[in-house]
Amino acid sequence: MGRILAIDYGKKRVGIAVTDPMQMIATRLTTVSSHEIWIFLKDYFAKESVEKVIVGYPMQMNNQPSEAVLYINPFLKKFQKDYPDMPLEQVDERFTSKMAFRTMIDAGLKKKDRQNKGTIDGVSATIILQSYLEQKNYIK
Structure with a gap:
């Protein structure tokens, strides 16, 4: 069983999280610049067994895609072209940045650390x- 990799793709930064090989626990892996994501993915896929990639897809309250899809859709298209055999799923990422910020407060991170957008992106992923x-295990 391979890992599941999650991507919170942003215009400037990409938050990345990954499961353990048994796909039980999600852990923040890193945050990279958007222009470095392809190098990161190539290196990571060469080192680790990844079964699936999950990409946060921004939706509005009316269930329509948000304007952020203007830069996420090209990423998704290039990913599918570069990695045609890698399963790719899009999941609703509504409120994840707010949840990430709240999680950092609850974890006791100092204000300076909470202002680091890279940390927020990684926690969001x-x-x-x-x-x-959780949804996958609930459906089983």
Whole structure:
């Protein structure tokens, strides 16, 4: 069984989280610049067994895609072209940034650390992945 990799793709930064090989626990892996994501993915896929990639897809309250899809859709298209055999799922990422911020407060992170947008993106990816795992286990 391979890992599941979650991506919170942003215009400037990409938050990345990953499961353990048994797909039980989601852990924040890193945050990289958007222009470095392809190098990161190539290196990571060469080192680790990844079974599936989950990408947060921004939706509005009316269930329509948000304007952020203007830069996420090209990423998704290139990903599918570069990795045609890798299963890719899009999941609703509504409120994950707010949840990430709240999680950091609850964890006791100092204000300076909570203002680091890279940390927020990484925690958001972790929340996306953990929510996916919980939903997946619930459906079984």
